[in-house]
Amino acid sequence: MNGYQVSILQKHLDKKGKKPRYETRERLVILWQVEAFQIPRRKVSRYFGIARSTLYRWLHKIEDQKPSGTAANKTPAEIASLVWEITKANLNWGRIRIANQLKLLGIFLSASTVRNIPQRPKPRNTPTTPVTPTEKTEEKPEARSIPASYPNHVWSVDTTKVLCWGLWPIQVLVAIDHFSRKVVCVTPLEGPNAGWIIEALEQAMRKHGAPKHMISDRASVFTGDAFAELLKQWNIKPRFGAVGKHGSIAVTERVIKTLKYEWLHCVPIIKGFDHLTFLCTEFESWYNTWRPHMTLEGLRPDDLYYSRKLEKLRRDAKTVSSNIERHVFAEARLTAYRLKNAA
Numbered sequence: 001m002n003g004y005q006v007s008i009l010q011k012h013l014d015k016k017g018k019k020p021r022y023e024t025r026e027r028l029v030i031l032w033q034v035e036a037f038q039i040p041r042r043k044v045s046r047y048f049g050i051a052r053s054t055l056y057r058w059l060h061k062i063e064d065q066k067p068s069g070t071a072a073n074k075t076p077a078e079i080a081s082l083v084w085e086i087t088k089a090n091l092n093w094g095r096i097r098i099a100n101q102l103k104l105l106g107i108f109l110s111a112s113t114v115r116n117i118p119q120r121p122k123p124r125n126t127p128t129t130p131v132t133p134t135e136k137t138e139e140k141p142e143a144r145s146i147p148a149s150y151p152n153h154v155w156s157v158d159t160t161k162v163l164c165w166g167l168w169p170i171q172v173l174v175a176i177d178h179f180s181r182k183v184v185c186v187t188p189l190e191g192p193n194a195g196w197i198i199e200a201l202e203q204a205m206r207k208h209g210a211p212k213h214m215i216s217d218r219a220s221v222f223t224g225d226a227f228a229e230l231l232k233q234w235n236i237k238p239r240f241g242a243v244g245k246h247g248s249i250a251v252t253e254r255v256i257k258t259l260k261y262e263w264l265h266c267v268p269i270i271k272g273f274d275h276l277t278f279l280c281t282e283f284e285s286w287y288n289t290w291r292p293h294m295t296l297e298g299l300r301p302d303d304l305y306y307s308r309k310l311e312k313l314r315r316d317a318k319t320v321s322s323n324i325e326r327h328v329f330a331e332a333r334l335t336a337y338r339l340k341n342a343a
Helices: 005-011 024-036 041-048 052-064 077-089 095-104 111-119 192-208 225-233 252-268 275-291 302-304
Strands: 154-164 168-177 183-189 213-216 237-240 323-331 334-338
Touching: 041 052, 077 095, 077 334, 095 111, 095 168, 095 213, 095 237, 095 334, 111 302, 154 183, 154 252, 154 275, 168 192, 168 252, 168 275, 183 192, 183 252, 192 225, 213 275, 225 237, 225 275, 225 323, 275 334
Parallel strands: 154 213, 213 237
Antiparallel strands: 154 168, 168 183, 323 334
């Protein structure tokens, strides 16, 4: 008789009208001996001093525990592979934006888990080395926010310069809707004068509708009579930011940075006006339809602009959907993702 059997018998003798509490190892010893020596269950009280009902309760607990192949808190391999794929396809994305992209694909994964995945052993069919974003381009809080209550309530507009062939500057007009962060206009201009700006804005307003307020800086092109006539014709109220002050039109400035450093920076060289026009059209589609926006908590601008309701994810949503659509923007060397039924 070994030590475990002695302790079991002592508990039975010393219980004094109370039920003895058996440790887990003592229960396992009893179950093992019942099975090893083929002791009939009707005789367990005689051999071990326990009731048959107690033995059956132990057996039911063992049968109810179903073995699990993976730990509950372990990220499935297919999700880890998808994180590696998104990171490789979008070099400038940080952990929060990748987590937001997964949310749009119906997968819940915390930003800290996204950060830790490249530090783990790589799953199969993944890059040989973890890809680290070369430049942090996360959205920063705006210095001043202009309230907007609905789509086309407030637009802001600004211009920037882009070099073609690395030498010749071309002006690009950028306009954005503040409520949804939708880019309503990103158009290269054949000249810096007010005529080209007015033509580009009129085309955007015919397509999306006119805003109630238009915010711009105090550059001469936006304070001239021609621009004032445009606003009067479309019944738009002008609002101005400070000249040269960062944050006065921060929403548009943020879009311009995204255009330059997340999109055009990936293009080896811009080959002229027509090529830049094509890149701006592709950028508008990518920014509005595919890219998760930090300010919108991972939603895309078109989701808010067109009032698309997305279901709130549960924390146990860990399944990679089979209807994920991938779109490669070859010029910018980026890959975008979305669910086909949500397109």
